[in-house]
Amino acid sequence: MRNAVIIPICTLLSLVGIFGLYLWQIGTGQKSLNHLPSTLINKPAPRFNLPPINRGGKGFSTKMLRGNVSLVNIWASWCIPCRVEHPYLMKLAQDGFSIYGINYKDDPKNANTFLKVLGNPYRAVGADHSGLTSIDWGVYGYPETFIVDSNGYIRYRHVGPLSETDLSNTIQPILKRLEN
Amino acid sequence: MNRLFILFTALILCSPTIKAVEPEEVLRDPKLEERARALSKGLRCLVCQNQSIDDSDANLARDLRILVREKLKSGDSDEEIIKYVVSRYGDFVLLKPPLNKSTFILWMGPVIIFIFGLIMVLFYMMRMRHAKKAIPLTEEEKNRLTSIRELR
Known part of the structure; x- marks a missing residue:
């Protein structure tokens, strides 16, 4: 008779515990339902060689990632969250960090207008018309930002638009740590 | 309509x-x-x-x-x-x-729960069998029983 009372209560409490822990982790930002862990962390950046978005530009290839810590941002002019994070990319560029862009399935004309109107934070931009390079990077949401160290290894991945808190809490500390 | x-x-x-x-x-x-x-x-x-x-x-x-x-x-x-x-x-x-380290519980969970249930059922059955074993009456109880019968 006593078991009939204790067992359901214990089951309920342990379930509350498990779900509570999960909710708490989401609340504190340790775990996100939308952000998948990247399998590319601590692996070399995929090999690619993308054409430029404007005639006479230099395009963007894996080789350019060697030698200094850089950010790789996957963006498109049609992507609204990309506009949201754009000022923060501009700020990072002004602070002297090197940012490269992969322009995902975009009309080069629109991409150029975007950069002309809002400013160009990128050292170089490569056009990914087929979307295959983005798949190589494991991209599934736009925008996405990767931090690549001076040896060409991916060290961090951010899915979705960057915010001011992302910049001060994660991006800038990681960049500074890698540069030292 | x-x-x-x-x-x-x-x-x-x-x-x-x-x-x-x-x-x-x-x-x-x-x-x-x-x-x-x-x-x-x-x-x-x-x-x-x-x-x-x-x-x-x-x-x-x-x-x-x-x-x-x-x-x-x-x-x-x-x-x-x-x-x-x-x-x-x-x-x-x-x-x-x-099936790998991180999905072990996911795959093995049902098996573990089944085994746990099986143990509970066996445990319950053993207790039931134990309860069925009749305990013989003591001499004192036998005497009391005969005296009650004789009263009727």
Whole structure:
């Protein structure tokens, strides 16, 4: 008779515990339902060689990632969250960090207008018309930002638009740590 | 009103089933196409996460379907293609999770719960059997019983 009372209560409490822990982790930002862990962390950046978005530009290839810590941002002019994070990319560029862009399935004309109107934070931009390079990077949401160290290894991945808190809490500390 | 209802039901029943795979994606070789369909049914679309890339209309799903077909055409094996996609997107991209360290509880959970239940049932049955064993009356109780009988 006593078991009939204790067992359901214990089951309920342990379930509350498990779900509570999960909710708490989401609340504190340790775990996100939308952000998948990247399998590319601590692996070399995929090999690619993308054409430029404007005639006479230099395009963007894996080789350019060697030698200094850089950010790789996957963006498109049609992507609204990309506009949201754009000022923060501009700020990072002004602070002297090197940012490269992969322009995902975009009309080069629109991409150029975007950069002309809002400013160009990128050292170089490569056009990914087929979307295959983005798949190589494991991209599934736009925008996405990767931090690549001076040896060409991916060290961090951010899915979705960057915010001011992302910049001060994660991006800038990681960049500074890698540069030292 | 009734007619309208019948009409709508008929329309719904007649509507063609929506398929994400578009005609121009289909490979000429039916054998390769069959493999492509089988592969894409097991791959998760990461944009709409509970659909396979075979079912999804998302842009990324379409790109992945085409990628799977390109790789099939160039002679890659099914395992090589799955390995490539997993290397980019992780185990999460597989709709059927593989058995490894992090999915051990997921796969073994039902077995563990079943064994636990079995132990509980055995334990219960043993207790029941134990309870059935009659304890013989003591001399004192026997005497009391005869005295009660004699009173009647």
